Amino acid sequence: MGAMVSTVSLPKRVSKKAERRVTISDVASLAGVSVATASKALNGRHDVRDSTRQRVLAAAKELAFQPNELARGLLSGQTRTVGLLTSDSMGRFGIPVLLGAEDAFGAGEMAVLLCDARGDAIREQHHLRALLSRRVDGLIVVGESTDPRPSLSGDVPVPVVYAYGPSEDPQDVSFVPDDVGGAMLAVRHLLDMGRRSIAHVTGPMDYTAAREREEGVRLALAEAGVAQAGRTLAGEWSQRWGRHAAELLLMSTPDVDAVFCGNDQIAAGVVETVRERGRRVPGDIAVVGYDNWEILSTETRPPLTTVDMNLEVLGRTAAQHLFAAIGGRATPGVHRMPCRLVIRESTAP
Amino acid sequence: MGAMVSTVSLPKRVSKKAERRVTISDVASLAGVSVATASKALNGRHDVRDSTRQRVLAAAKELAFQPNELARGLLSGQTRTVGLLTSDSMGRFGIPVLLGAEDAFGAGEMAVLLCDARGDAIREQHHLRALLSRRVDGLIVVGESTDPRPSLSGDVPVPVVYAYGPSEDPQDVSFVPDDVGGAMLAVRHLLDMGRRSIAHVTGPMDYTAAREREEGVRLALAEAGVAQAGRTLAGEWSQRWGRHAAELLLMSTPDVDAVFCGNDQIAAGVVETVRERGRRVPGDIAVVGYDNWEILSTETRPPLTTVDMNLEVLGRTAAQHLFAAIGGRATPGVHRMPCRLVIRESTAP
DNA sequence: GCCCCGAACTAAAAGGTTTTCGGAAACGTA
DNA sequence: TACGTTTCCGAAAACCTTTTAGTTCGGGGC
Numbered sequence: 001m002g003a004m005v006s007t008v009s010l011p012k013r014v015s016k017k018a019e020r021r022v023t024i025s026d027v028a029s030l031a032g033v034s035v036a037t038a039s040k041a042l043n044g045r046h047d048v049r050d051s052t053r054q055r056v057l058a059a060a061k062e063l064a065f066q067p068n069e070l071a072r073g074l075l076s077g078q079t080r081t082v083g084l085l086t087s088d089s090m091g092r093f094g095i096p097v098l099l100g101a102e103d104a105f106g107a108g109e110m111a112v113l114l115c116d117a118r119g120d121a122i123r124e125q126h127h128l129r130a131l132l133s134r135r136v137d138g139l140i141v142v143g144e145s146t147d148p149r150p151s152l153s154g155d156v157p158v159p160v161v162y163a164y165g166p167s168e169d170p171q172d173v174s175f176v177p178d179d180v181g182g183a184m185l186a187v188r189h190l191l192d193m194g195r196r197s198i199a200h201v202t203g204p205m206d207y208t209a210a211r212e213r214e215e216g217v218r219l220a221l222a223e224a225g226v227a228q229a230g231r232t233l234a235g236e237w238s239q240r241w242g243r244h245a246a247e248l249l250l251m252s253t254p255d256v257d258a259v260f261c262g263n264d265q266i267a268a269g270v271v272e273t274v275r276e277r278g279r280r281v282p283g284d285i286a287v288v289g290y291d292n293w294e295i296l297s298t299e300t301r302p303p304l305t306t307v308d309m310n311l312e313v314l315g316r317t318a319a320q321h322l323f324a325a326i327g328g329r330a331t332p333g334v335h336r337m338p339c340r341l342v343i344r345e346s347t348a349p
Numbered sequence: 350m351g352a353m354v355s356t357v358s359l360p361k362r363v364s365k366k367a368e369r370r371v372t373i374s375d376v377a378s379l380a381g382v383s384v385a386t387a388s389k390a391l392n393g394r395h396d397v398r399d400s401t402r403q404r405v406l407a408a409a410k411e412l413a414f415q416p417n418e419l420a421r422g423l424l425s426g427q428t429r430t431v432g433l434l435t436s437d438s439m440g441r442f443g444i445p446v447l448l449g450a451e452d453a454f455g456a457g458e459m460a461v462l463l464c465d466a467r468g469d470a471i472r473e474q475h476h477l478r479a480l481l482s483r484r485v486d487g488l489i490v491v492g493e494s495t496d497p498r499p500s501l502s503g504d505v506p507v508p509v510v511y512a513y514g515p516s517e518d519p520q521d522v523s524f525v526p527d528d529v530g531g532a533m534l535a536v537r538h539l540l541d542m543g544r545r546s547i548a549h550v551t552g553p554m555d556y557t558a559a560r561e562r563e564e565g566v567r568l569a570l571a572e573a574g575v576a577q578a579g580r581t582l583a584g585e586w587s588q589r590w591g592r593h594a595a596e597l598l599l600m601s602t603p604d605v606d607a608v609f610c611g612n613d614q615i616a617a618g619v620v621e622t623v624r625e626r627g628r629r630v631p632g633d634i635a636v637v638g639y640d641n642w643e644i645l646s647t648e649t650r651p652p653l654t655t656v657d658m659n660l661e662v663l664g665r666t667a668a669q670h671l672f673a674a675i676g677g678r679a680t681p682g683v684h685r686m687p688c689r690l691v692i693r694e695s696t697a698p
Numbered sequence: 699g700c701c702c703c704g705a706a707c708t709a710a711a712a713g714g715t716t717t718t719c720g721g722a723a724a725c726g727t728a
Numbered sequence: 729t730a731c732g733t734t735t736c737c738g739a740a741a742a743c744c745t746t747t748t749a750g751t752t753c754g755g756g757g758c
Contacts, residue, residue, distance in 0.1 A: 071745040
């Protein structure tokens with residue numbers, strides 16, 4: 001198992017407080033019953049006399065008994081544990097999904113085993129093995145972008161749900177933000193505000209996210225019969241690019257009165273440059289971002305109207321559906337979760 | 350999904366692909382040996398003939414055998430799993446610590462069970478019980494701030510290491526950033542750049558972080574025999590407060606030539622206002638932030654010189670020491686991890 | 699008195715692995 | 729041949745819990 005790994009040999013558990021953990025048979029003998037009865041008493045089975053149950057419960061409490069989930073899982077085949085496999089170093093997008101999942105599971109006594117593959121397929125394989133040998137009941141795979149990723153389902157004997165980045169296999173269960181819809185929300189809002197010369201600045205076009213958001217722009221403009229102001233400007237997902245793109249835009253299309261940006265960083269850059277060039281936001285030019293990255297969207301001046309992908313809801317939903325899939329009620333397909341427009345001052349009338 | 354908690358009953362595991370998982374006895378019978386021999390062959394014990402071992406290994410490979418960690422853990426008392434208990438919804442500071450820990454453990458075949466208590470003590474107890482009943486080998490507790498938190502060690506039969514926020518009990522093992530030292534780095538740097546009228550704007554003084562950073566300022570100025578420009582301005586940890594504080598500062602102390610800020614958000618606000626008031630950064634006023642929150646520190650103009658707490662290193666170190674503690678080699682005390690000054694344009698000469 | 703029944707409880711098995719100990723075979727030595 | 733030694737392998741116990749299949753006991757019906 002590789003050089004670096006083998007050096008880390010597991011220490012022999014020499015905790016100074018070497019008290020043996022209390023087991024159900026300790027509880028049973030303290031209560032003066034058999035382990036079977038103790039088990040039934042603790043699990044609320046009804047074929048145990050009430051006085052006996054009280055004795056067992058009291059004994060368990062006195063000893064601070066906690067059932068060993070390992071033994072329980074070994075028997076039942078369920079560990080009440082799911083693996084969460086992420087590829088993007090838990091960056092910007094992984095976190096809310098994780099939180100949502102943790103939230104959904106935490107309520108139901110599930111635990112989350114976290115693995116970060118850092119975008120390395122070998123590491124992913126490695127983590128996958130570790131998770132499976134720990135007998136997780138299911139897996140959530142969080143993509144690093146909304147681009148589809150290879151399916152895992154062939155190799156894996158437990159249900160898998162993909163969040164944020166869908167699986168390439170449409171038979172799998174995937175949850176992704178509806179970026180087309182999100183962009184449409186943004187553009188329709190700009191149209192509602194009376195803007196008619198709407199430009200689009202976004203990230204690299206090899207991102208599914210960029211392409212889908214552009215598609216949303218196209219659709220929303222088409223349904224209103226309005227032409228896009230200039231061509232879509234595709235660059236990087238950075239504030240720097242936002243600044244640069246704004247320069248280009250102000251030169252090529254001086255009469256622009258709104259810019260829809262592919263993310264909040266770009267939007268922040270656009271706002272900055274627009275203001276430096278003497279145009280007011282939103283007075284002369286309205287700006288909409290994407291992601292609702294609060295540190296940017298609320299702290300810029302003016303605060304940004306932006307599209308929120310509801311990632312925490314997405315994560316929670318994915319977790320709930322994983323739960324359903326574990327129960328045999330899988331819901332195959334790529335589910336597009338609606339986005340939400342957060343209106344702030346950058347698009348005020 | 351209904352009334353949240355109680356509706357979530359564990360489904361009976363009805364996975365359609367109901368193939369029984371392959372066990373070591375499958376491997377043994379395929380190889381024509383006993384399970385004992387198979388186990389020894391797989392674990393590299395030396396009392397098994399080489400030809401036999403080859404047969405077993407081949408069988409294991411053919412069946413894609415993966416040992417059941419539950420059974421193994423039940424027997425050995427070790428699960429190769431640690432719990433990571435965080436209180437701050439994995440916010441700004443939890444993530445890098447988590448990453449560092451995951452990194453350190455991942456290499457050694459350890460898995461991380463993640464729990465987020467959302468700052469709720471009851472939820473924390475709940476998660477703690479869940480982790481212990483899963484028989485984690487140890488625990489990392491990530492604080493939501495550098496303020497000390499109540500010790501867990503009394504209630505818990507496994508080693509605990511505290512990261513970012515230390516335990517109140519000095520006998521516990523804690524790793525915290527050396528904020529005094531970090532602030533000193535920043536102020537010394539400003540002095541080196543020739544600044545002599547240095548102000549300090551920071552967050553609420555009921556934060557240990559704010560107090561320690563201020564202490565660092567005091568020490569660094571004292572060792573150079575320079576007086577602080579005005580009193581420390583304590584407000585919130587926000588960009589908004591940074592802007593407001595900068596206004597106050599420019600009024601009360603017009604000759605200020607440097608501002609050390611308690612975090613990057615404040616620094617971003619200060620920079621913004623300083624520039625709007627017609628002073629140049631760094632020409633007239635140098636600004637230093639804290640945290641090295643990249644989205645802010647690299648994207649502001651000019652990019653911010655800032656103190657990086659090396660949280661990922663801190664997390665990794667904490668994990669390594671937890672590992673040591675599991676092996677009985679604990680290192681009690683509050684360990685202060687050095688910070689690092691990241692020099693960017695906001696303090697250029 | 700006999701049988702059946704239900705209530706309350708227990709012994710034992712099962713789950714998958716590792717480890718200990720004993721057994722068997724092969725071989726060398728007296 | 730008898731005995732000791734080495735090498736290899738297997739049976740069984742152990743880990744902890746839940747579940748199944750009894751077992752015991754008392755009472756009710758005949």
